[in-house]
Amino acid sequence: QQQVKQSPQSLIVQKGGIPIINCAYENTAFDYFPWYQQFPGKGPALLIAIRPDVSEKKEGRFTISFNKSAKQFSLHIMDSQPGDSATYFCAASQGGSEKLVFGKGTKLTVNP
């Protein structure tokens, strides 16, 4: 059972475009939603995270939008650059647990 569903599986945009990656969850006990970025041969690195008491969080060019009623959240990358080409994972955890449940990932390619 996949607890966090991520889409699309892959995404290609031109430099300067705004890729959007979506995630949906079923477990209403989830209360922490991070996004990780992974380059080939490296471990994932935390990009940005949100709690469900806010609908949007922005850090630099990265924005999380959160829709609690729809149980969905998304990552937007403003003014994307070729260096943003990586695999992006959404994840979730619930209070009292240190375990993160990850989506399957989205491979983003930003063409120059």
Add this chain to the structure above:
Amino acid sequence: DTGVSQDPRHKITKRGQNVTFRCDPISEHNRLYWYRQTLGQGPEFLTYFQNEAQLEKSRLLSDRFSAERPKGSFSTLEIQRTEQGDSAMYLCASSLVALFLGYTFGSGTRLTVV
């Protein structure tokens, strides 16, 4: 301290052999996590330590898997009688105090069972 260190980076082993991986977390981090990542998938939780205590284990962690963190610093993950299905990237992460601060992952150990 440059981050979470994992050793070895790559391991090729024959089916049935035992393997052990080591993780050195960021020195002041008291929480340590092991995840497994197969090709095209997100990381899957295996186990978690707070200091030397193993507080949570996934059902993925079969009897052939064991993890230790004897002095609350480095950790080892051992797989006994390896199977081809164990081939994956094994990721270690550490964190301080609260999950909300996020994990710092190492670069992983890639295991290939032939």
